[in-house]
Amino acid sequence: MLRKLLATVLLLTVSYMHVLAQGCVAIKHFSTCSGNPNSSLQTGKGYALFSANYRYFKSFRHFRGTHEEPDRVTNGSEVINYSHSLDLNLTYGLGNRTFLTANLPIVYNERSSLYEHGGAERYSSYSKGLGDARIGVGYWLKDINTAHDANMSVNLGIKLPTGTYGATSTFYNVGSGGADEVRPVDQSIQPGDGGFGITLGLQAFKQLGTRLSVYGSGFxxxxxxxxxxxxxFRETLSPILENESIMSVTDQYSLSAGLNYSFFKPSLTLSLGGRFEGIPVKDVIGGDLGFRRPGMAGSLDPGIIFMKDQLMFTLNVPVVLYRNRPQSLTDLETEQLTGLPRAGDAAFADYLINFGLTIGLGNKDKSHQE
Known part of the structure; x- marks a missing residue:
C-alpha cells in the first residue's frame, strides 16, 4: 500500500512540475508551487526530500492572438529564445499534514533576434544566474497515514526577488551612428522580476483503482x-510604445489535470495530462503599468517515472497545442486612440524537455511516527 501511495503521489508531483516559460511570454519556471509538496504526503515529521529538475525549450513560433505568423520563420525575422534552467527544491515534513518547502532556480538564457540589433543583422543577447527563490508552507487536508486513496493540499508561499531583473547584454547597431550599447535584456529572459510575490497552490489526487489514479492542481x-x-528601450522603436518603456512585474497562473497508470510493483509509472498556464493582461493586486506580454498556452503533458527505494527519476515532454497572445493594455489603449487594430506578438515553443531527480533524506518509516 505504501509503495502504491508513493508512486501515485510522486507522479502527482512530477505532473505538477512544469509551469512552462513560453518564450517571449515571460512565464517563469516553477518546479511546483512551493518546492515538492506532494512528495511530503508519505514522509511525515522529520523526513526531507531533495529534488533537482532540469528544463530546456526553444521558442520561435510567433502568434498574435491565436493566429500564427509563419512568415516570420520563412523570412528569418523570428525571435528565438533558448532556455536552460535547473531548479533545486527541498521539502521538509513538520508532521503528517504540514510541510515546509524551499526552491532556488538557476538559469541560462540566450535570445536571438534582428529587431533588437538594428534590424539588419541577427545577434544574440544572454542572461544567467539565480532566479527568484521561494519559500512556503503546505497543509494536507487528511492525515497522510490514513489518506491512501485521496487527499488534497493547500500551499501558501512567498516569492523573493533574488534573481537579477536588470541583467544586461551587448546590443549591436542600436546606438548613435550604429554603435553597440550595453542594455537590459528582454523581459522574457530576465532571471527575476524584481518583486515580492505571494503564491497560492492547490493539489489533489484520487486513486481510481489498483493502478489508475487521477490528479489535479492549480497555482x-x-x-x-x-x-x-x-x-x-521599446519606446525607441515607436512613439506608441512610450507606455512600455519600463518592465512590469506580472502575475502568472497554471492549471493541470490528468491520469496516472502504475505498473511493475509499481516502479514504473506513466502519466498523460493537460496543462494551461499564462500571464494575465491585468494583475489581481496592484497596478498594471509597464511592459508585459500577456499570453497563455495549453499543452498535452506525457510523462514517465522510474522509482527505486528513495530515488526517483522523471521525464516529461509537454507538447504545446494552443497558443494565444491577447492584446496588452498598450494595444487596447492605442486601438482606442487611433481607431486602428493593434495587437503585439509573442513567440512560443513547440515542446519542452523536463528531467528530474528526487532523493529521500532520512528514515521514511520513522517519519510517520509522532
Missing amino acids: YLSNPKETNGTRT
Whole structure:
C-alpha cells in the first residue's frame, strides 16, 4: 500500500512540475508551487526530500492572438529564445499534514533576434544566474497515514526577488551612428522580476483503482509591485510604445489535470495530462503599468517515472497545442486612440524537455511516527 501511495503521489508531483516559460511570454519556471509538496504526503515529521529538475525549450513560433505568423520563420525575422534552467527544491515534513518547502532556480538564457540589433543583422543577447527563490508552507487536508486513496493540499508561499531583473547584454547597431550599447535584456529572459510575490497552490489526487489514479492542481502567483524600474528601450522603436518603456512585474497562473497508470510493483509509472498556464493582461493586486506580454498556452503533458527505494527519476515532454497572445493594455489603449487594430506578438515553443531527480533524506518509516 505504501509503495502504491508513493508512486501515485510522486507522479502527482512530477505532473505538477512544469509551469512552462513560453518564450517571449515571460512565464517563469516553477518546479511546483512551493518546492515538492506532494512528495511530503508519505514522509511525515522529520523526513526531507531533495529534488533537482532540469528544463530546456526553444521558442520561435510567433502568434498574435491565436493566429500564427509563419512568415516570420520563412523570412528569418523570428525571435528565438533558448532556455536552460535547473531548479533545486527541498521539502521538509513538520508532521503528517504540514510541510515546509524551499526552491532556488538557476538559469541560462540566450535570445536571438534582428529587431533588437538594428534590424539588419541577427545577434544574440544572454542572461544567467539565480532566479527568484521561494519559500512556503503546505497543509494536507487528511492525515497522510490514513489518506491512501485521496487527499488534497493547500500551499501558501512567498516569492523573493533574488534573481537579477536588470541583467544586461551587448546590443549591436542600436546606438548613435550604429554603435553597440550595453542594455537590459528582454523581459522574457530576465532571471527575476524584481518583486515580492505571494503564491497560492492547490493539489489533489484520487486513486481510481489498483493502478489508475487521477490528479489535479492549480497555482497562482500574485505580484503586487507594478514596475521594477528596468528600462526596455521599446519606446525607441515607436512613439506608441512610450507606455512600455519600463518592465512590469506580472502575475502568472497554471492549471493541470490528468491520469496516472502504475505498473511493475509499481516502479514504473506513466502519466498523460493537460496543462494551461499564462500571464494575465491585468494583475489581481496592484497596478498594471509597464511592459508585459500577456499570453497563455495549453499543452498535452506525457510523462514517465522510474522509482527505486528513495530515488526517483522523471521525464516529461509537454507538447504545446494552443497558443494565444491577447492584446496588452498598450494595444487596447492605442486601438482606442487611433481607431486602428493593434495587437503585439509573442513567440512560443513547440515542446519542452523536463528531467528530474528526487532523493529521500532520512528514515521514511520513522517519519510517520509522532
